[in-house]
Amino acid sequence: MNGIWFRTPRHGRVLGLLLLFGFALAPVLADRYLLSVLILVFYFAYLGQAWNLLMGFAGQLSLGHALYLGLGAYTATALWTLFGIGPWLGVFVAIPVATAAGLLIGWLGWRFAIEGVYFALLTIAFAEFTRIGFDNLQITGGAGGLFLPVNGEAAGKWWNLGGGPLLYYYLSLTLAAAATVLIAGLRQSPLGYRWLAVREDPQAAQAVGINIFRARMLAMLISSGMTAVGGVFYGFYYRNLFPSQVFDISRSIELILAPIIGGVGTVFGPIVGAIVLTPLGEALTALVQRLGVNAPGAKAIFYGLTLMVIISLQPGGVWPWLARRLGLDRSAE
Amino acid sequence: MAAITLNVIVQGLLTGLVYGLMALGLSVIFGVMRVVNFAHGELTVVAMYAAFILFEILHLDPLIALLPVAAVFFGVGYLLQRTLISPFIGRAEHEQFILLVGLATVIVNGLLMIFGPDARPINLSYSFDSYAVGGIFIDKVRVLAAIAAVAVAAALFLFFRYTRTGTAIRACADNLTGAAVVGLNVKQLYAVTFGIGLACVGAAGTLMATIADASPSLAQAYTLLAFTIVIVGGLGSMVGALIGGVLIGVSEALAGFYVQPSMKSMFSFALLIIVLVLRPQGLMGRRL
Numbered sequence: 001m002n003g004i005w006f007r008t009p010r011h012g013r014v015l016g017l018l019l020l021f022g023f024a025l026a027p028v029l030a031d032r033y034l035l036s037v038l039i040l041v042f043y044f045a046y047l048g049q050a051w052n053l054l055m056g057f058a059g060q061l062s063l064g065h066a067l068y069l070g071l072g073a074y075t076a077t078a079l080w081t082l083f084g085i086g087p088w089l090g091v092f093v094a095i096p097v098a099t100a101a102g103l104l105i106g107w108l109g110w111r112f113a114i115e116g117v118y119f120a121l122l123t124i125a126f127a128e129f130t131r132i133g134f135d136n137l138q139i140t141g142g143a144g145g146l147f148l149p150v151n152g153e154a155a156g157k158w159w160n161l162g163g164g165p166l167l168y169y170y171l172s173l174t175l176a177a178a179a180t181v182l183i184a185g186l187r188q189s190p191l192g193y194r195w196l197a198v199r200e201d202p203q204a205a206q207a208v209g210i211n212i213f214r215a216r217m218l219a220m221l222i223s224s225g226m227t228a229v230g231g232v233f234y235g236f237y238y239r240n241l242f243p244s245q246v247f248d249i250s251r252s253i254e255l256i257l258a259p260i261i262g263g264v265g266t267v268f269g270p271i272v273g274a275i276v277l278t279p280l281g282e283a284l285t286a287l288v289q290r291l292g293v294n295a296p297g298a299k300a301i302f303y304g305l306t307l308m309v310i311i312s313l314q315p316g317g318v319w320p321w322l323a324r325r326l327g328l329d330r331s332a333e
Numbered sequence: 334m335a336a337i338t339l340n341v342i343v344q345g346l347l348t349g350l351v352y353g354l355m356a357l358g359l360s361v362i363f364g365v366m367r368v369v370n371f372a373h374g375e376l377t378v379v380a381m382y383a384a385f386i387l388f389e390i391l392h393l394d395p396l397i398a399l400l401p402v403a404a405v406f407f408g409v410g411y412l413l414q415r416t417l418i419s420p421f422i423g424r425a426e427h428e429q430f431i432l433l434v435g436l437a438t439v440i441v442n443g444l445l446m447i448f449g450p451d452a453r454p455i456n457l458s459y460s461f462d463s464y465a466v467g468g469i470f471i472d473k474v475r476v477l478a479a480i481a482a483v484a485v486a487a488a489l490f491l492f493f494r495y496t497r498t499g500t501a502i503r504a505c506a507d508n509l510t511g512a513a514v515v516g517l518n519v520k521q522l523y524a525v526t527f528g529i530g531l532a533c534v535g536a537a538g539t540l541m542a543t544i545a546d547a548s549p550s551l552a553q554a555y556t557l558l559a560f561t562i563v564i565v566g567g568l569g570s571m572v573g574a575l576i577g578g579v580l581i582g583v584s585e586a587l588a589g590f591y592v593q594p595s596m597k598s599m600f601s602f603a604l605l606i607i608v609l610v611l612r613p614q615g616l617m618g619r620r621l
Binding site for chain 2: 055061063108109112113114116117118120121122124125126128129132133135136143249250253256257260261264297298300301303304305306307308311312315
């Protein structure tokens, strides 16, 4: 973190701090709806950081991150509903479960030199396989879903992640901020430079003595573990889980939009992407209502078109362009 | 019991050949341009609706509608490549992915807006006919669809083998720089390739409409299905796509019958994982 912090021009640091303070004080002014939008912004920024670590730094495209999200969510909620173990403890079970899945996929893929599109399809296959498996797993409710009690004795307490929107607001803000600090630190670490070397040219990296397999695996473990934490948040925020939702490929796609639109391989791209995309989705909902279009899917059409336009105009993402505009060139690395 | 199993296998095999034709389109596009068409299933469902409309309005049998639909899809593919996709050739996979996922989102929600979520069946006069061959019963529509699928695939095979354009496209796939050096119009050939890929989709979707009811919810499943088949068969291998289609068709049919219909694609994904791990280039693919 220090490296990036000190190399950022002063007005960039001021801007960053202002943004952080703004978000920290936002609940004073914002109403419930705005808070719920901001919670989603931070949630997607956080997951975007997790995915970007694997794709943007280690160069491995995963289209199956819903697997780690779902495993994290299901592990923590099942522990809570079945055994009464709260999420603050459950998260320490959720992380190993998801990283074990990441370990298996990474091991299978990279040991056998499965890369690029093939690796992406392997990740989809595992996520879909697990989705259908959970659809038929009776202990977690199968396709019928897993529900958290709404008015249970202990359900409303913060130590069971059952508080009001403020709790989720600050929790998601903390997650996003902590993830950014972690990623910025990793980016500047020897491991971060190893990742970039492996991403740019695996053969050259190997030639200078970098263990490619280990570098990629470390990225996978951190990324899947972080995603599992996001899953725990998802499970307790929405308080119901369906395999067809949490493990679905649309979840995997949704969580990679922010980092790609923001800028793959940059530290701040996932945040910028989430800040751009989430309100965009909300604005489209409002616009569609205002226009009186009452058809299902109208919003999604606008959303799809917007994605196509942004990726055509700014294929490298919004953040590198924005950073140049703000005179923050070097921090966009 | 053995007769039932055989029956299920034969039905799966016939459906699998139509799957194979759909996957063939994906395989041709990826094999030549290294672009992964993530809107493949969505476009297949568009073709299913095209067959449905032609049947409802003109009472056109899908086996005949196949030709005009494939021709229109060729044109659509040609234009798509020329306008939207061309700048993304050679770009990072995730950028192509976002472009095509955006396209897929627009298509599937457009279908949802126009046709609604209900499934649209094509009620042919022979929809429920079947042939009895040595104790097993085979649906007539599946037999006809499978024959048509194999015919289209064979035509494509001959095209790539024996025509000048087909040879030129194979040259682009083998060695892009070399192809450009000897003066091939790569842009034009890429557009033709994408057109051919979509013509496969148009034909396969039209045939699929006789087997399954058109519905927007099929789209994503078909995209994944096409991927699974192509990886199992070997990306870029035309025979592989058909073999992969048959394998997946049979495994789906068996799993649907003996285990649970809702778990049938789980077996396809398991097959995909096994193939990726043991033979990542696919059954018929060249060594990676």
